[in-house]
Amino acid sequence: MSRMRYSSCRLVVILLVAAIVETPHAQTGKKVYLSVDMEGISGISGDDQLSPSGREYDRSRKLMADDANAAIRGALAAGATAVVVNDAHGSHRNIRPEDLHPAAHLITHGFKRYGMMEGLDDTFDAVIFIGYHAKAENPAGLFPHTGTGVVRDLQINGRSVGEGGMNAMLAAWYGVPVVLVTGDDVAVAQVREVATSAKGVAVKRAINVRAVDLEPLDQARRSIEAAAREAVASAKRSTPVRATPVNVQMQFKTTLIPEIVEAFPNIKRVAPDTVAYSSESMPAAYRLIRVLYRFINPD
Numbered sequence: 001m002s003r004m005r006y007s008s009c010r011l012v013v014i015l016l017v018a019a020i021v022e023t024p025h026a027q028t029g030k031k032v033y034l035s036v037d038m039e040g041i042s043g044i045s046g047d048d049q050l051s052p053s054g055r056e057y058d059r060s061r062k063l064m065a066d067d068a069n070a071a072i073r074g075a076l077a078a079g080a081t082a083v084v085v086n087d088a089h090g091s092h093r094n095i096r097p098e099d100l101h102p103a104a105h106l107i108t109h110g111f112k113r114y115g116m117m118e119g120l121d122d123t124f125d126a127v128i129f130i131g132y133h134a135k136a137e138n139p140a141g142l143f144p145h146t147g148t149g150v151v152r153d154l155q156i157n158g159r160s161v162g163e164g165g166m167n168a169m170l171a172a173w174y175g176v177p178v179v180l181v182t183g184d185d186v187a188v189a190q191v192r193e194v195a196t197s198a199k200g201v202a203v204k205r206a207i208n209v210r211a212v213d214l215e216p217l218d219q220a221r222r223s224i225e226a227a228a229r230e231a232v233a234s235a236k237r238s239t240p241v242r243a244t245p246v247n248v249q250m251q252f253k254t255t256l257i258p259e260i261v262e263a264f265p266n267i268k269r270v271a272p273d274t275v276a277y278s279s280e281s282m283p284a285a286y287r288l289i290r291v292l293y294r295f296i297n298p299d
């Protein structure tokens with residue numbers, strides 16, 4: 001090898017080493033994950049707004065993007081350099097990309113392993129829940145349910161949780177803090193029982209499971225933006241919570257799904273309407289929860 005070739009090789013090696021050493025520091029901004037549901041979005045109050053067959057549905061798609069965009073503006077103002085939005089309602093095809101902040105990636109379509117938390121991993125610094133609602137059978141809170149309409153109660157490690165609770169537990173597995181939750185006042189309080197360090201913005205007050213007192217839209221979005229800015233600025237990754245096994249118990253509103261899924265290895269039918277299982281990780285437990293409430297259809 002000539003001397004010149006040797007020194008140019010050495011230069012390449014030095015540059016490569018420098019690039020590898022620099023990579024962790026190159027991205028100083030935070031990576032933020034948004035899971036966006038629909039029932040708890042600003043301005044949404046009726047079930048004709050919640051699915052494509054509803055007369056008011058098209059309005060909701062824009063309202064959903066508007067609340068997400070407020071949180072994205074706040075996150076970016078706090079120095080976020082990557083934002084991923086996961087559409088997490090119904091078909092998971094509600095948010096139109098043309099309505100969404102141009103800085104955000106959009107995960108869309110409901111055929112997902114991890115549903116409301118698809119795409120989350122341990123590279124993120126903060127999770128934000130937008131438009132969340134109270135859990136199944138809650139006597140208050142707008143449109144309370146867990147997953148779909150088939151679940152009466154979901155317990156993870158002996159604790160009854162709704163969607164916010166189970167999603168917060170999955171985030172905790174990856175060491176990613178839930179820093180903000182928005183929705184009606186009942187939903188926000190309920191999610192914060194699990195995600196205890198999260199800020200909350202109630203964009204409406206639930207009078208009961210159907211009637212609400214809506215915050216003015218501009219005010220709601222200003223509150224979301226300000227809370228997201230503060231929450232992302234102070235977000236700190238935490239030690240992953242990885243106690244195993246993860247014990248899941250699901251009570252259904254009828255006996256039909258338990259009748260089918262007791263055939264699954266490791267799923268026990270502990271009551272006519274209730275099944276239980278243990279998983280070796282929270283992602284595995286979560287994935288099966290989703291299969292049980294969404295993809296088993298006895299009708």
Ligand SMILES: [Zn+2]
Binds near residue numbers: 037038089147
């Ligand atoms: Zn939901």
